[in-house]
Amino acid sequence: MRSERRFGHKFLSGLSSSARKTILVAGGAGFLGSHLCERLLKQGSDVVCLDNLLTGSLDNIAHLSQTGRFTFRQHDVIEPLRIDGPVDEIYNLACPASPPKYQKDPFHTFQTSIMGAMNLLELAKAKGARILQASTSEVYGDPEISPQPESYRGCVNTVGPRACYDEGKRAAETLFYEYGRQFGLNTKIARIFNTYGPRMSPDDGRVVSNFIVQALTGRDLTVYGKGEQTRSFCYVDDLVEGLMRLMASPDDLRDPVNLGNPGEFTVRELAEIVLARTGSRSRLVNLDLPVDDPRQRRPDIARAKRELSWSPVVPLEEGLDHTIAYFDAVLRNSARKEAMVS
Template sequence: MDRQAEWVLVAGGAGFIGSHLVDALLARGARVVALDSLLTGRRDNLAHLSREPRFEFVEADITEPLPRLPRFERVFNLACAASPPHYQADPIHTMLTSVVGTLRLLERARNDGARFLQASTSEVYGDPLVHPQPEAYWGNVNPTGPRACYDEGKRAAETLAFDFERGQGLEVRVARIFNTYGPRMRADDGRVVSNVICQALADAPVTVYGDGEQTRSFCYVTDLVEGLMRLMACEAASGGPVNLGNPREMTVAELVSLVSEMTGTRSPVVRRPLPVDDPQRRRPDIARAQALLGWSPKVALEQGLEATIAWFADEIRAPEQPVAKPRSIGGRHLRPVEAALARQAP
């Protein structure tokens, strides 16, 4: 193992975006610890790394005291259920993950002298009255509705991060992530891309909430991860959040039509009532990301959907596999994290 490579913690590392981030960090030479409670993350998202010596998986919940871990140079916080059915299933835990969990990770980053990146969300804009949404917009969020556990939790996480930056000198980066899609999404996450693809592949009725004229902007996961990596690396990115998303806006009805054409399904559309506080329009203003990071999404929607459809078509046949088997290091049977702690001990 290269002892000069930096240690990076990815909280939520077994999740959809988190596991892709882990892959990208390893590809660039980092040593990575993925920490995840597995409430919505999945072990099989990381199964392909079971023999990677620079990777370790730790099952833990950031609302609880953190386990003993190496000293990190970078901390990414992606730990929180992100789809409405999942974060509304236990709204109190969702809020605690964003508040208590973020506080624990911020304290860890401060103590380690690490740079910290908080994965926030376009949901901080609520059902926006400004379009497209720039970082300067304060949002239109219902603080007591069924989505508030996530929306307000993420807003509180941003507040904590910037208070640590102002008051304790922590290097902080905050990414406001817009709708992201790609392989490793959960079929049951309730979001529009996974819903439409899975229903179309099964030739089942495709569910559309509301009239289908509400808009979203869909960013492919590899583009999003590249934005996160650039934001963490940027020396001039402190002092405010950065939108990361694809500014190509389309209606839900247009997405359904495109997926139906690409899958060849003849599934009928079934309409359901629009969920409470569901935003009518969503499109990021990415001028700050373009200027600060030199970042814009590259993957065309059709190209990304093709890869995502192919992954969902195969996913039901992929059994869950184990993650990061222990290895013998220095005559003892240690995980890489334990070995690193032994090297760091005085």
């Protein structure tokens, strides 16, 4: 994979044939899940990808079938599932992560986080598999301290428009904790901060994809509030490496682990960087802040550094260049298809 040479991570070693694993990735056709599936196949594992395709796309995983070790199954994790044969590891990435998409059907979002977690935990218990929950920095809500360590309990509105996602993820963490405590299940919890990169959907609704698509199409860049709220942006290759290291960590590491880039940028700074990297002449336009929009978001990754020997290595500008090139190709291809139809 290109990042093994370019970005300098000491990647986890490949598996020998005698240690070949079967790994299930729920939400594997999504932005993050497809990159994870790709890396797991690269290390020599057999991968079973589950996705209901509500936000995931077959285009993200079409190239993976060539390996002969990749299986796709369309399935919604809120329904019980049966997998024949052994399963060694389970990654639960099954849930929309962008506010416009998880707010579209808040009941299903909440069910995905809770019922989906329980169904996958039951599968892990039946298979004797270790299991990782993709939680989120949203469990910290609109934080009162910065950076946010895993010990911070958060400032979350339980009845706001983001609650279906925030509270669903918090409940999923509780389920993972209890399954580990009561049944001895080997559980891992990753609290993921803002992640970006190729294969994000053009209509994803998160700030990086919004700004890039708006800049490339010559539209105004919509900045909410004055753009003084801060975010920390982690390139997808870095994040996938962190997930895999957490899954491979010692059994006694059960506490949540922050995974994200501690580099902190205001939203306005991000907009200006995107304009510079794209060469766009788009303007910045200020709109009202959404309800419960966090003012500050920055991970304390001391635990990840200590326990996983992990920290992100991809600079924001470099990661944005890869992401911009991806969106540029997607938009050009879409324009060609529309021209052919007309």
